[in-house]
Amino acid sequence: MAHVCDPTLVFRQLFEKVSSTYTYVLADANTREAIIIDPVIETVDRDIKVINDLNLKLLYAVNTHVHADHVTGSGQIKQKLPGVKSVIFDMNAKADIYIKEGDSLQFGSKKIEFLSTPGHTNGCVSIVCHTAKSVFTGDALLIRGCGRTDFQQGNSALLYDSVHSKIFTLPDDYVVFPAHDYTGQTNSSVGEEKKHNPRLSKAKEEFIKIMANLNLPYPAQIDRALPANLVCGIQN
């Protein structure tokens, strides 16, 4: 259980404090072709500076889902780095590339693969990078938690099945990189979450009860975020 253990992969984890969002940059260390996962509009300039400092060529801006808690940076990145293509699974959102279960994206000699993991939203995907032994779980699986299921087509039974059939069947030592963490933790592993996740380690019926009784407040940025994210963060 080390970390991203592929010496020919450039890897960077970035954090946006207000929405506690993690953004990830992955690149082929030789060709310098790169992808960014879940950029946030407020930190686009920081992310582009990292990409430029590392001498990377960004190909794709990928969103794991239509976020309700922050505005995606994909649209602004496309404006500032022409040629970058936005990628999403959700057919209701605007993007250059719509991916589906089992699709993959190539950057240099590296590859990410998409697993459909609905439940938080219908369009949620998890992204696997096998050479890095890592899975980017979006809001499907968080460190010792999971995304809420009480709006945006949320369905806790579906989320449970997604996590158990798609993420928890990956090897135990795969690193889990979520879209958010609110406690200052930066990563976990599949084995750890199978054992210690206080919700998803439970039986399905108990998980559904837990999720039904969370009584969460209305998301702070949802009224701003959802309409914007359906059009890639850029509203005309």
Next chain:
Amino acid sequence: MAHVCDPTLVFRQLFEKVSSTYTYVLADANTREAIIIDPVIETVDRDIKVINDLNLKLLYAVNTHVHADHVTGSGQIKQKLPGVKSVIFDMNAKADIYIKEGDSLQFGSKKIEFLSTPGHTNGCVSIVCHTAKSVFTGDALLIRGCGRTDFQQGNSALLYDSVHSKIFTLPDDYVVFPAHDYTGQTNSSVGEEKKHNPRLSKAKEEFIKIMANLNLPYPAQIDRALPANLVCGIQN
């Protein structure tokens, strides 16, 4: 330029939002013996939960220096996990073990080595883990920045020499893990900082001028943090 690439090392980076401090946990994946670097008093319970979830046996709580911006968690960790030894370089601070330049600490088959890197304070050390190709730079070197030098025996000429002679002579692909980041960046590399650090990539005279003209505010937590940290975070 991957990340911590030692499959037999357990590695965890943790963040404390108020003081923007990074805490690190490293362990031998086989023996489970562990160290923690720069714990914060507010997040001790989180850190102990991570240590317990990962089934680790904590041997040492190491501080890179006497922090002025947050209270160390070392003392509380020692109270909650009896047997843990606190470690520091600064002879003015209370600790179980005082280390000096070139000393190392063993945990299982793993080892960290200490480099004296004064300038932010006289007692600042950087911690190198060669098998992980990583250096924990405390406040000596931050991502695209460095610790201030205007109090606590701060000396910008000395800091410049420390970074250039001790940290910048490590291999370019060594990962830089600082004690703080205020921009949401989680790590950098020696090669990147040599090239892109806007202060330390400059000539020494220019660096000294930059540091003399920062006009920083008085640190928010200094009056609470310094007296507490000199006695390991526990005041009787």
